[in-house]
Amino acid sequence: MSSVIECDKLCFRYPNTAKTAPPALEQVKLTVERGELLAIIGHTGSGKSTLVQQLNALLKPTQGTVFVDGKNIWENKKTVREARFLVGLCFQYPEYQLFEETVEKDIAFGPKNMGLEADEIKRRVCRAAELVGLDKLLLKKSPFDLSGGEKRRAAIAGVMAMEPQVIVFDEPTAGLDPRGKEHILQMLLRCRAETKRTILLISHNMEDVARLADRVLVMHQGKAAMHGTVEQIFARAEELTEMGLTVPCVTRIFLALRRMGLAVPPGIFTLEQGLRELLRLAAESGCAL
Amino acid sequence: MIKEITIGQYYAGSSPLHRMDARMKLLLTLAFMVVIFLCKNFFSLGLLAACAAVLALLSRVPGGMLLRSFRPILMLVVFTSVLNLLYTNGADTHPLLELPVWRWTLVITREGLFIAVFTTVRILCLILVSSLLTYTTTPSMLTTGLERLLSPLARLRVPVSVFAMMMTLALRFVPTLIEETDRIMSAQKSRGSNLETGSLLKRIKAFVPVLVPLFVSAFRRAAELAYAMESRCYTGSGTRTSLKQLRLRLPDYLAAFCLLLVMAGVVALNRFFTAVI
Numbered sequence: 001m002s003s004v005i006e007c008d009k010l011c012f013r014y015p016n017t018a019k020t021a022p023p024a025l026e027q028v029k030l031t032v033e034r035g036e037l038l039a040i041i042g043h044t045g046s047g048k049s050t051l052v053q054q055l056n057a058l059l060k061p062t063q064g065t066v067f068v069d070g071k072n073i074w075e076n077k078k079t080v081r082e083a084r085f086l087v088g089l090c091f092q093y094p095e096y097q098l099f100e101e102t103v104e105k106d107i108a109f110g111p112k113n114m115g116l117e118a119d120e121i122k123r124r125v126c127r128a129a130e131l132v133g134l135d136k137l138l139l140k141k142s143p144f145d146l147s148g149g150e151k152r153r154a155a156i157a158g159v160m161a162m163e164p165q166v167i168v169f170d171e172p173t174a175g176l177d178p179r180g181k182e183h184i185l186q187m188l189l190r191c192r193a194e195t196k197r198t199i200l201l202i203s204h205n206m207e208d209v210a211r212l213a214d215r216v217l218v219m220h221q222g223k224a225a226m227h228g229t230v231e232q233i234f235a236r237a238e239e240l241t242e243m244g245l246t247v248p249c250v251t252r253i254f255l256a257l258r259r260m261g262l263a264v265p266p267g268i269f270t271l272e273q274g275l276r277e278l279l280r281l282a283a284e285s286g287c288a289l
Numbered sequence: 290m291i292k293e294i295t296i297g298q299y300y301a302g303s304s305p306l307h308r309m310d311a312r313m314k315l316l317l318t319l320a321f322m323v324v325i326f327l328c329k330n331f332f333s334l335g336l337l338a339a340c341a342a343v344l345a346l347l348s349r350v351p352g353g354m355l356l357r358s359f360r361p362i363l364m365l366v367v368f369t370s371v372l373n374l375l376y377t378n379g380a381d382t383h384p385l386l387e388l389p390v391w392r393w394t395l396v397i398t399r400e401g402l403f404i405a406v407f408t409t410v411r412i413l414c415l416i417l418v419s420s421l422l423t424y425t426t427t428p429s430m431l432t433t434g435l436e437r438l439l440s441p442l443a444r445l446r447v448p449v450s451v452f453a454m455m456m457t458l459a460l461r462f463v464p465t466l467i468e469e470t471d472r473i474m475s476a477q478k479s480r481g482s483n484l485e486t487g488s489l490l491k492r493i494k495a496f497v498p499v500l501v502p503l504f505v506s507a508f509r510r511a512a513e514l515a516y517a518m519e520s521r522c523y524t525g526s527g528t529r530t531s532l533k534q535l536r537l538r539l540p541d542y543l544a545a546f547c548l549l550l551v552m553a554g555v556v557a558l559n560r561f562f563t564a565v566i
């Protein structure tokens with residue numbers, strides 16, 4: 001099975017920026033495997049949002065091209081349009097894209113643009129609303145009457161209803177309360193488990209990345225600085241710190257424990273792993289916890 | 290595509306023109322434009338064109354940027370000069386050129402040529418001085434200057450300061466709205482809305498998903514801004530002082546004096562030489 005998204009030596013410069021400034025993207029190489037959850041991390045302004053906008057042909061690369069499903073998306077007008085439906089893009093603060101009279105109509109906007117039958121549209125709207133956990137009663141309401149968290153979910157449902165092969169979430173939890181955040185992340189996991197979609201997740205929260213992702217891409221000053229599994233990436237804590245990033249809190253604690261001379265393994269990234277390791281340590285040293 | 294629109298084109302610098310008082314700049318620009326229309330022959334117009342060129346040099350705005358400000362009216366200039374060139378009936382009996390075109394003859398006379406050149410130079414001078422004003426004055430300084438100039442109207446109960454505040458706010462939010470439009474357009478394009486192709490009606494319809502969120506957020510922003518201003522006790526009435534004080538200095542008076550001299554020169558040249566128009 002081939003990779004679902006592939007690009008190599010991708011360069012991009014915003015047309016309105018000075019020629020002397022470094023480009024927004026420089027020689028980015030990226031492969032996304034089918035069905036994986038790839039997290040993209042990076043300091044603010046490192047080009048994460050710019051990169052994902054290349055993937056569904058919103059921005060045209062100044063050099064290099066993007067292959068989705070093995071096809072060059074910039075081949076002609078038709079492939080550009082297809083790319084928009086193959087790769088769904090859920091922007092940072094997606095709630096400003098809501099515009100229809102009812103939530104239901106708004107979720108149906110994408111599928112309608114795809115030219116689907118009315119029955120199919122209805123099925124997809126129901127399915128997407130269920131996936132993001134939107135109440136049936138809310139579907140008939142105006143999107144502007146929803147709460148912030150509900151708006152976010154309605155907007156995400158609008159992208160999911162297009163049932164793209166790859167869904168990109170650009171900081172889907174920004175500006176939500178802890179429970180709202182957890183809701184969105186659980187929804188992401190459910191969507192992944194039930195539909196086997198490929199997911200790209202841009203996040204500033206390393207704990208979430210460690211918990212959810214299979215692989216991680218680290219962006220730094222427009223370049224793809226690192227690309228690998230969660231273990232590989234978080235093992236390079238110093239380099240990440242230099243880029244203004246960090247590793248999960250648990251990892252930092254265990255690194256400190258190691259420096260203190262305790263025999264703990266280096267690759268601890270999630271709370272569960274950490275707890276298990278602490279219990280093991282306690283059992284070994286003979287004190288009850 | 291939308292990013293190419295520039296409003297409030299200011300070129301940051303510290304030239305003598307940049308340092309002048311905004312009120313004086315506004316008044317002198319206006320006066321200069323009036324004088325441009327007073328010119329009757331090539332000598333007086335030449336004097337003004339030379340002055341405009343000197344001002345452009347003084348401003349230290351790059352030539353490319355100045356040329357760019359001519360671009361929007363290029364079509365207008367070409368159009369008017371062609372019309373002037375072809376439609377002026379000369380008094381002299383020898384036309385400069387007679388071009389047979391199919392069943393007609395294009396006649397170009399000396400007068401036609403003169404008037405075409407004259408109006409072109411005139412329009413270019415107008416554009417040059419007005420864009421020099423916007424290149425060397427920040428939008429906020431412009432509105433402050435305008436407010437001060439119009440402040441006598443406040444006696445007649447014209448709410449000058451409120452208008453000035455509205456103008457400042459509008460200018461402030463233009464870039465924000467452009468950015469917002471860009472973001473919304475990207476989001477809707479990702480949902481497959483087709484904004485680039487199709488018939489005119491189709492395209493107008495395709496913009497509804499962009500305009501609705503844009504208006505919603507603009508209204509929200511306006512309300513938030515109003516709360517923020519009111520919570521800082523802004524009422525619109527009462528005398529307000531300005532953070533940036535406008536002060537007339539020696540160079541401002543000198544500039545006014547220079548313009549008076551130029552004006553006198555134009556009147557004199559108009560007197561001594563025969564008029565073109």
Ligand SMILES: Nc1ncnc2c1ncn2[C@@H]1O[C@H](COP(=O)(O)OP(=O)(O)OP(=O)(O)O)[C@@H](O)[C@H]1O
Nearest residue numbers: 014016017024042043044045046047048049050051
């Ligand atoms: N529309 C634009 N025009 C010009 N430059 C832009 C534009 N959008 C982004 N940039 C620039 O491109 C670079 C990358 O921006 P990008 O939005 O991709 O960063 P990001 O990694 O998504 O940051 P964040 O984490 O804050 O969302 C930044 O230096 C930014 O200033």
Ligand SMILES: [Mg+2]
Nearest residue numbers: 048049092170
């Ligand atoms: Mg971003």
